[in-house]
Amino acid sequence: MGDYILKVKNLNFFYGSKQVLFNINMNMASNRITALIGPSGCGKTTFLRCFNRMHDLYKGNRYEGEILYKEKDILKMNDNIELRSKIGMVFQSPTPFPMSIFDNVAYGLKLKGIKNRTEVKDRVEAALQGAALWQEVKDRLSAPAGGLSGGQQQRLVIARALAVEPDILLFDEPTSALDPIATAKIEELMIELKKITTIIVVTHNMQQAARVSDYTAFFYLGELIETDKTEDFFTRPKNKQTEDYIRGKFG
């Protein structure tokens, strides 16, 4: 196994007075895909959102413990915009901005203060290439992003995240709103993208976790129950709760 880009130590998380994550300890390997699975309400999405401090958007939320990103504690960082350019997020439903395809991808670059038109153009193209969308949109970059199909919109959102050259991409059920063909394209893209980024994906689809991820973690009632290499996780899990969950015998 390579280096760990993220190290989670004794992480607890509270929505107000309600604790939803309990003493999570877990490392994420660089340039690998880690899938987070578990029943609804188990804390997997809450856990994912800790990595780019999405919870800071709401008052009263509280973290305890450490999340070390390249040995620096994310929970003590002050610049969330910089953090979110290094740790990008792709949501369940595609979220293109109401602007052109080009401007969507260039948005993050402008936010970072990159104004040189040639550089912006080059990086938009590279990001669209990286998201496997360039061939489909290169002749209509000024068209509204809302005119793209669901799968294309999701790849556009990935391109927007890629344009600012993130180290980590967080995917929150990225294909649950897509058809099987668009899903397959996103999954192929994720596997391709791990050459340049680390991916953490929350998914309800166990087959997807098995297909794309290198490591899988199972959460239940806010606790990390088991994490292992995906091929071992799905063939010989060590924990009885994991075994019951992946065999569909839970509850």
Place this chain on the structure above:
Amino acid sequence: MKYVEEKYSQIRAMLAEMSKVAQSMMEDSIKALLRGDKELAKNVKKRDGIVDRFDNDIEDVCFKVLAMYDPKAFDLRFVMSALRIIVDLERIGDSSVNIAKQVKHIDSSCTQNFSSKINEMATAAKGMLEASIEAFFKNDTPLALETIKKDDYIDKLNKQIITDIINYISLNPQHVKSGVSLVYIARNIERIADHATNICEFVYFKKTGKSIRHTYFDKINENKEDG
């Protein structure tokens, strides 16, 4: 019960039936040989079609379960091992037919000379087969490992019988044909024990997720605790 659970039960039930038929074929082929009972030998041959049908039917259900339900963990290992042991059971049926086919070629005096040794070997192989099937249905890995150990004894008996038969036909050249048939029979009994060993190896895989195929027994014992 969930629909997929019904499928697992169906596979288990068909495997139990297939095992029963394969075991009865093995038992009756030896009986036919030792008694010179050509009718019973014919009956063994007839049952081969039943085993073949189970082989196809179980494979078909497993194939559908894999395609439609994407089993995981123990369920996946169960389906995988079912797919593997039907091959062994089908070949046990074939070996039993091979034994039964020799009944008409063997001179009874020749059989009598070797009946006790053939019987000893067949009883040991039959014991292994019964134990392997019991271990499969009970997920009993200690029984499976004990049974695997017994294969060496069968191999030893096989070698001994072959040496004795060669010595016998060198002194009784009129019984060459019967002698060759007996060598063939011994070889098939030994193969049945090998198939029982394979079944035991899949019992271990099904329970632990670890493969012990092509592993020396000492090595298996070393790893036994973490299994």
